[in-house]
Amino acid sequence: MAVTFSDLHTEAGLKSLESFLSGKTFISGDEITKDDVKVYAAVLEKPSADLYPTACQWYDTVASKLASSFPGKAAGVSISAQAPSAEAAPPKEAAKEFAADDDDDLDLFGDETEEEKKAAEERDQAKASTKKKESGKSSVLMDIKPWDDETDMKKLEEAVRSVELPGLLWGASKLVAVGYGIKKLTIMLTIIDDLVSVDDLIEERLTVEPINEYVQSCDIVAFNKI
Structure with a gap:
């Protein structure tokens, strides 16, 4: 099932986000994407660092970059190194305003490549092996x-x-x-x-x-x- 913005309000949605981000290199260089901003706006609060360490790191990264500059509406939103203006909106408000202009739900897994699927399977197997309890x-x-x-x-x-x-x-x-x-x-x-x-x-x-x-x-x- 596709993971949409509404799902990110739930524990299951945060788990899916954590799984999706795990092992990926997100926020490359000085750029964030439209999807980064949209998902950030849909998450009600910062994910727990203990339960969702990767999602927490991603959340902080997006917040930091949004605080530097209010993003435009291009698919790839370039964040400049200059300080934000006095009229710039807070990161969360800026993200919500940006996301409100695009009503499309984001399917986190829609464009997943075969390599990403294989990597995800390997991560799941590794986690299962680590968490497996000793037999009686x-x-x-x-x-x-x-x-x-x-x-x-x-x-x-x-x-x-x-x-x-x-x-x-x-x-x-x-x-x-x-x-x-x-x-x-x-x-x-x-x-x-x-x-x-x-x-x-x-x-x-x-x-x-x-x-x-x-x-x-x-x-x-x-x-x-x-």
């Missing part, structure tokens, strides 16, 4: 059983802990007698839910070669979200 974590208690009483439990535990995956952290462990001289390994592990599947860990790592030389089976005793 879970604490798992697992019983790992050997084949028989002759299985070297020290080597069994070493084999289990040799499994390394992003988001997997092995914790405390102990040997628990199950009868007939056989002991099982009870071990804690912490996982990041989006990175590690406990079922896959068992089926694809702990009960296949070479670890299945020591491990006969694995059982999940407890599974708790952290």
Whole structure:
């Protein structure tokens, strides 16, 4: 949807303006454009520097240049370096007077080039990556059983802990007698839910070669979200 002047009175409109200006070189040299003045006039007040840093900088730049000279009605409005006259209107009033002479809504995205679209997509992806919250974590208690009483439990535990995956952290462990001289390994592990599947860990790592030389089976005793 096209972004018009009326939209700039809302939070959504300011967000669109911030997104549009982000990454662009606005107000080049000593010139401002008709569209700069029109959008400036449509913004009710200076955007928050914390929420809309680029729009805030743009707003200050336009205000400063309008204060230097009242713009004419040309598409490209040249701002001279000379001091303003005593009769010059304040920046906001001057901008509103200028914008009132042109009733056309400004479509901020109407003439966006393919390069600008690509740059905007890259910025959005970067922001999404930065703002992405860490996935939830879970604490798992697992019983790992050997084949028989002759299985070297020290080597069994070493084999289990040799499994390394992003988001997997092995914790405390102990040997628990199950009868007939056989002991099982009870071990804690912490996982990041989006990175590690406990079922896959068992089926694809702990009960296949070479670890299945020591491990006969694995059982999940407890599974708790952290």
